[in-house]
Amino acid sequence: MHVPDGFINAPTSAATGVIAAGAVAVSLRGARRELDERTAPLAGLVAAFIFAVQMLNFPVAAGTSGHLLGGALAAILVGPYTGVLCVSVVLLMQGILFADGGLTALGVNITNMAIVTTVVAYALFRGLVKVLPRTRRSVTAAAFVAALVSVPAAALAFTLMYAIGGTTDVSLGKVATAMVGVHVLIGIGEAVITALTVGAVIAVRPDLVYGARGLTQRLKLRVNGELVDAPDARPEPAPVAARTSHRKVWAAGLVTSLVLAGFVSFYASANPDGLEKVATDHGIDKKAEEHSTADSPLADYGVKDVDDARLSGGLAGVIGVGVTVVAGTGVFWVVRRRRTGDASPSDTTSMTSV
């Protein structure tokens, strides 16, 4: 899915470049909070891991094989900010060194493959982990779903960019169906392998899996035939951990809902448009019209005219994503800041003990 030069026109490439630069800047600050001064070596090594794992081929059937894209895996294993950074660095190096993906299309590639996959995967993952019972099995299940959705989401984001600034004249419906169709298949492979890999890491070093933090069971003692909670060996870190995890969960839930809202609105507005296109091609536009009006209020903006619908849908998507990013980073910033103010000593001890 590395987009070459000349596939997306210059203004759109520049715009996605700005988006990518902003997101990378945000994740640089976020990754410093996730890893503090260990950021450079750890993120570098994880990027090398992503780079290597993309070369690991998974045989599908006779002769054909696929490979991992790694966005969802990185987000779940090392956290969303570090994940965005690692995949972006991998893409940057692939573009400059291996000429894989155009230099002017770097913004498009980073936005699609680093930002959309990682953010969608992590938001879904957090939401599912929160809803599902707190077991390791549910972490792998959530990893499966997150990876499964993240790949077609990137394909949809690509279709959106193509709708805004594509240089070729293939109809939007065809691009959308081809991209999403192929990437649903790729997503299934990605999902299976991501879930298996996360499961394998959890089985050995559950403390390394960023997405599985807070899943550790409390130590129980059997006293007179019934289980009771063991008294805490270290009483002071527990309340801090509980409070921060509460806040973290609250923030994650908020961000999840915002991201989902942005993503769903984009999906709901982009997909009927593609459907409409396909429908007019095949002469069954009656059904599509009903579909688009019934599906979401966003589609009401411009059902009369396809171009209008596309414009308003794109605008709604962009505004939604923009609001999401601003709100999400604002919330994270405030929460993290307060937390570091509250609990820096215990944080540093836990950091050094890892």
Next chain:
Amino acid sequence: MGAGHAHKLYRHGHSPVHGLPPHTKLAAVFAFVVVVVSTPREAMWAFGLYAVLLGAVAYVARVPAAFLLRRLLIEVPFVAFAVLMPFVAEGERVDVLGLSLSVNGLWGAWNVLAKGTLGVAASVLLAATTELRELLLGLQRLKLPPLLVQIASFMIRYGDVITDEMRRMRIARESRGFEAKGVKHWGVLAKSAGALFIRSYERGERVHLAMVSRGYAGSMPVIDEVTASPAQWSYALTLPCAALLVCLLGWSL
């Protein structure tokens, strides 16, 4: 990243292009690609001139044509896509050799092929004439955030190490009679990927501790500061300026 660690895309040499400071080369290649992308696709001769310009650079850099062409093979997936385009695109159609092709699709295929190939060729020339370490220094000089440059340098530095670990795991699997044939073997491969992640992460922690014990406090010391004289800048920017001239001609004609 000593002398023996030059990446396989790099061709050692002492040409004027090799000697240019890396950030001037990076800026020149980027500007060149931007100019190429913003050229109108109808000006076919302009793309020919761009190819001639790149050929001149390759000649000055003494990069053989066979090397360049072999590296261009990375583009093959897009070529397949571009070949498909005249069949699926919309608009008026034209008959070529008994096939009904879309005119717009033909233009689109030409557009992607020409611009994509020129972009890949420019990147290949950059990678062939610039060492990795220099490339990273150049990125730093171009004001990429230092943390990003550090991450990239760690990735490059340990990329071979991690790939080698993966290779050793593959040899270990194969020496035990394992052969990945289909979906049912994904579990084993995924366990390898998991083990690879744990090894990479733990190596990262060890590297960090080693750095801290040598006085690392969040930023890398810059020992070999690269600077470029105005003459070097103008030499490097000859390529994009010539390309810009061609592009302006393409728009006006």
